[in-house]
Amino acid sequence: MxxxxxxxxxxxxxxxxxxxxxxxxxxxxxxxxxxxxxxxxxxxPRSEVDAELSFIITTQVMELLFDLLRHDWTLAARALRADDPEGARGALRRAALTQDVLNGSWDLLATLTPTEFSAFRPVLGEASGFQSSAYLRLEFMLGNKSGRLLAMYADAPRVRQELTEALHGATLYDEVLGLLARRGLLAAAPAPAPERYRAQDAVREAWRTVYTEPAHADLFALGEALLDTAERVTRWRQRHYASVKRTMGEKPGTGGSSGLAWLKAAAEQDVFPELWTVRGEL
Structure with a gap:
């Protein structure tokens, strides 16, 4: 362009x-x-650069899809609390299609050349996608929590309150572990905590039982649906990393973020980690 x-x-x-x-x-x-x-x-658009319109529309579409993803993950969590793994799987399947559209949306931003992005980047000021409260809420729902990030919303009390509740509330995976505990596969479900989820041996053992005993076929199917979700989250992070690397290289991110280094570290974090590690034991 x-x-x-x-x-x-x-x-x-x-x-x-x-x-x-x-x-x-x-x-x-x-x-x-x-x-x-x-x-x-x-x-x-705040500049006269043609490419800025593509950037604005793509990011706005992403934000709307974040809302849709939150909606379906919330429905999945509700079904899990009701001991309805099939209902949770249905919500996760719908959400996976939303994730596919989100991942494909990076193709639009990949059309931006470094010259085009640099031409309108100054009008962004301190604005950064890192500041998206809708996306941060999704990360919290996945168990990737960090209370220090709430400082960004000091001037938005309603948003900060919603994120604070999500920080201290149950994640989607917490609801899964609650179901495993009610099925007798865990002694007790871990209590929700305002920090990033860490893999636990007891949870890995529970999933190994699910994957090796036919009596848990419905939980087996749930585990695979969760893996579909987790894999798409990783693809999103990898596409984000690749898109930024292609468009702006290793420049610091807008809004003061560390840019490429932070995105690379995020892409290396597994979602629902025991579902990945248990595969080496099957």
Missing amino acids: AQSTVQEPHLAFDADRAAEAAGQTGATPYERYARLDVLHTLQQ
Whole structure:
């Protein structure tokens, strides 16, 4: 994509148009249902670089998909609490399709050349994807918790409160371990903790029993659905790392993050670790 020297009218932020759209109800039932009158006013490039529009739309789509993923993982957790592994598997299957779309969305950002990204990067200021509260909530749901990250939301008390509750609350994997305990495969489920989940020998042994005894066929299927989820999380992190490396190399991340080094470390962390380590014992 070439850099434009004149911002096209339909790409520029028009305050009057946005204000007018905010009060509209939509010209058709479809537009009213999907709130398209608002949706199409949310893309407001701050530079005259053509590639910025692709960057904005892709990141906004990612944020919406984060919300959908949270919805289905919440349903999966609810099913697990109700001793319904089949219901949890159904929610995880739907979520896996969302994860596939999310992972594919990196293809759009991969079209940005280093020159194009550098041309509009200054308008981002301190903004960074690292600050996404929706994505951080997903990481907390997976057990990758860190209380120090809440400092980013000091000026957003509602968001900070929601993340604080997620930090101290049960994760998706906590609900899985609760189910294993109720099935007699664990002496007790670990209590939710405001820290990153660490692999436990007792949990690995529980999964080995699940994978080797036919009586636990429904939990076997649940374990494989969880692996589908975990594998897609790893793909997401790897694609994020590769995309940043391709677009900006080893420059420090916007917003003060360590950029590539932090992403590489994240990509090496396994989600639901015992489901991976037990495979060496089967």
